Every structure is written in structure tokens, then in C-alpha cells.
Amino acid sequence: MGALSLSVALSANPMTAPIHSGLVNPEGIDWTVSAVHPSEMFWRQLKYAEFDISEMSLSSMTIAASQGTRDWVAIPVFTTRRFFHTAVVVRDGAGIDSPADLIGKRVGVPEYQQTAAVWTRGALLHEFGVAPQQLTWFMERPPELSHGGATAFTPPDGVRLSYIPGETNVGEMLRAGELDAAVVYIAHRNLVDRSRSDAGAIAGVRTLFRDPRAEGIRYYSKTGLLPVNHVVVARASLLEKHPWVALNVYSAFLEAKRLATEPALEVLQPWEQLGVLPADVAADIRAADPLPYGIGAQGAVLETLAEYLVEQGLAKRRVDIKDLFAPSTLAL
Template sequence: MTDTNTDVLTLRANVQDYPQTKALKDGRVSSEIVKLDFCGPEKAHNGFKPMLRENAFDCGELAIVTYLQAKAYGKPWVILPAPVSGRFQHHCAGYNRELGHVAPKDIEGKKVGVRTYAQTTGLWVRGVLQHEYGVDLNKVTWMTGGDGHLLEYTDPDNCVRLPKGSDIGQMMLDGELTATLQGVDLPKDPRVERLIPDPFNAAKEWFAREGVVPINHMFVVHEDLSKNRPDVVRELYRMIGETRDLTEGGLPDPFPPMGLEANRKGLQLAIDWAYEQKIIPARMSVDSLFDETTGALG
């Protein structure tokens, strides 16, 4: 955090290039009291460890699961009720159809790959598999490519770390893994079949019933900023909202909304599923994710 002059505060920000952040990053949305130095890596998730372990940034996007862990382990960050990204995740698990049909329940007793166990995509897909398709997640061996973002966190006992450099997509195609949870990283290969049947319609039906778009990344600030400069935090919230409104072609429909109450159900679901999946050590309340400043936004 640096004051470039007496009026404007410059903050180091970790924000990726998306249609819904473009107006913020190209300067169309700006402020007279705060300036953002977009010094994060090209892929925001590569900045999560430096953010939490080294205080490399003052603000930016953070995966909801990573934030829940940060809160659980007492890290000095606070969330704004401002989702930066979110989407349905039903389509994010795949298997090789040429090796035989795999139904969701068939992954019990098998090896399933995921980049990291605490990855947000993994949380949402596993939650859907458990609650919609009756999968016992404890009976699956989760083969992981890396560790979580928090030093204090350890994967559950039914996780196995793969050798560094392992390609879980290729391992799934080769039959070494029964399925993978990979999102956009699923291999672009005609043999890949989605694990959840008719996933896009399944997601629509789920949304009609639950009214939740799974949150991926939320905007966070260091707690010192929220305590000492609530005016700047309110300004950041305004800027994010305006930037979302300027998304070319509009935000995907549906998309996680702005505001605490509008996101309460989605945040509660993330908390419940993270606890069930042993990603956080205890349940927490939605309100505890916010402080006096950020809880009053929107």
C-alpha cells in the first residue's frame, strides 16, 4: 500500500483479465482516491500463495475455498460481497468413453484426478456428485497434482500426491485414472465423456431448484485496509460493480450477484460442502466472512 500523493492510495492488485474485469483494468472505471497496480500473474490463481503467505498483494481476487481456509487459519484478509467469477461446474468432470461407461457412483473405489484437492472446481463438482448422485466421496482416492494455498492445511487421508509434472488429463485418457475434475483443462479429445450425464441441462435444473450459481473467485482486501480506509473499500466495491455492468455482451446469465444477502445461500453452500469435504476444520457462519465495513456493502 503506497500513497502516491496525499489523496490517491495505490494498491497492489491480483486480478486476471476477464470480460467482467476489462473496464477496471483498462481504466474506464477509476477512482479519485484509489489506484490499482495490477502486478499479479497472468493467471490469478498463481498469485494466491504469494498473497496469503507473503502479503504480496493488498487486494484482488481469491478463490472462495481458499478464502474459507484463510479465514479458518486466521489470515488477515476480508471478503467483499463481490464475486469476480463463477459458473456451473456440472460439466467439469470427464472420463475416457473408449475404456467403458462410467456413471457417477462408479468412481467409488477408484482413482480420480484433480489439480489440488482444495481447488474450487473440485469442491463444487464433488458436492454435486455427493448430493445429486449419491457418491460417497470418502470411497474415492483423489489423486492430486499439488498442495493447497495454505501452509496449515493438509489434504484428507484419501488423497494421494502424484509425482511432480504428472498430467492428470493424459493419465485419464490412458486409463490410469478413472476420471478427472478439470474444468476448462479437460483434454480436448473426442474420447472424453462428461461424468455427470447431460451436464448443462442438469446444471439448469439444479439452478432452478437451488437458485445458486457456484462462486469461483471473490474480491478480497487486507484487513488493515478495511479497518483503516473503509472509504477505499467502499470505492473498490463500487468499481467492481460498475466494471461488471460494462462487460461486453453482458455478464453470463446467470452469474453470481453482488451483495451479501444475494450471495448468502451460495456462500453457505460453499461453507457446508468445504466442511463436509474436510477442506476446513469447522463450519463457520456466512456473516463471519465479513467485517463491519464489508458486511455493510450492497
């Protein structure tokens, strides 16, 4: 019996690079891997289900599940995570010097329900008292090219949201003074996002937090949350027929992560040899997993995201995100 042939879509990042290069392949699977920008990938999967395995927006998958749609099963591989609220950008002259100054302002977003925006709104509310209903929202992606177009998105109660006309975009509206801020800003070329100028290249546009690194440290020290936004998924029908695929794929991603991160740690060796870096400290650094896979290592992250989706009016009901994962992965 030959290997199972599968189609795969993954973003291009250090954690997936060993898979794109062909260094890592799962046992029993012959997969064809396409490099696709996440914005486009999630839209294509939610609307057309083109690939057998892919990354997926964790918020959009959970929203779909809250509506009874279970076309995809998650595998606990989290390829990207960051402190999303530290990337909010604002326009000089808009009078925004602190998060509270966003109240009453015009704010752009590629997609209202995208996970990065959910995490950002959660931080703005719980850390700084700024509610989504206090901002005026402008969304770049039209319904037919959005993740929400596949999950029946409508603006939540009390949220003022307009769609940005097709002839412009978040970046150009910031440049023209038609927006005061952007909660998420995407300028990478793909089929669904229209902004093209890097935020740093737009005159008079800067990050909300003057020192994003310091805010990330403060936020993590207080909350213990390192937000995730992408998860790997497989067709539910595929895992129903071949349940072994889940753990074989998980193992492949785990190996890819090892190949991506281990070389950087090898540079510690000469400092250990010289005694500059104590052996126990070096061991602690090597033992630390800054980007953990598996469900158990996520702490309160998944539960917090589930709560934010209900709180922000995006999920019809509270979904235990752990219920979205393949049963064989729950102990990982």
C-alpha cells in the same frame, strides 16, 4: 493528499476487463493491476501476500479463517461462478456412464481444497450419493505450490489421496489411462498447474454428463444454487487503516460489471422498436442481474459452501462466511 497507491491482481475475464483496460478506477486509489491466473494468484497471496487487493479462493480463505488466520477481508464481488460439477471429465473405457460409476475410480484434481472441487464433491454427494471417500484422489499441485501448502492441508479422514509425480500431470495421466476421471481440469499456463492439453483434445476423454447444459438446468431448478468460487479481498491491515477502501473498490467493480454486461442488452432495442420483443419482457431482461454482487443476492450459496467445507473435513469449524466480509459491505 494524493491517491492511495495499491497493487492489485485480477484474473482476465469479461467482468474484470474494464479494470484491466483502465476504463474503471476507484475513487481515491491509484492502483497497479496485474493480470494473473487464479491458480497462481491464490498461491502467491496465501503464501507471500504480494498484492494489496486480489481475487481469492473462497474455500481457501474460509479454511484459513477456521484456523484463526484473518489476514484478508472479503469484499462481496464474485467474479466467476458456474455449475462446476457439470465440467467433470471421464475417460472412455473406464466404465463411467453416470456419477455413481465414479465410485472406486481414480480421479485427478489440481487441488483438493479448491472451491470448484468443493462444489463438485458437494453436488456428487448430495445429488448422486457419491462420497469423496469412495474415490481415489490424485492431486497435481505439490504442497509447496498449492493453496493448501499455506493452510496446512492434509487429506481429510478416510480420503485416499496421492500427489502426482512432477514429471507428469492430470492430462497426461488421463491420456495414458492412469486416471479414470478429473473433477476439475485446468490446462491454462501458470506457475502451479502442469496440465497443458485441453481436455477436449485428449482422445477418449469426454464430460461425465453427456449434456452439461441440461444437468446445469436440472441442478439449478432443484437447488437454486449458482455456485461462486472467487471473491475479491483486501489486506486486513489496509482496511483497518483505510476502511473507505472497501466500498470504493466495490463501486469500481460494480461499474466494471455494468460496462461488461450492458452493451449486450442494447442489442434488444431494435426488436423492441419492431414490437417483436414486448417492452415489459425487455425491461425484465435488463432488470435481471445474472451475476449479482453483494451479500444479500447470494441466497443460500455462501451458507452451503460453509457447510460443505466442514462436511468434507477441510474446515476445522463452521465459519459463517459473511463474517469474512468488510462490515461496511454487509448491507449490500
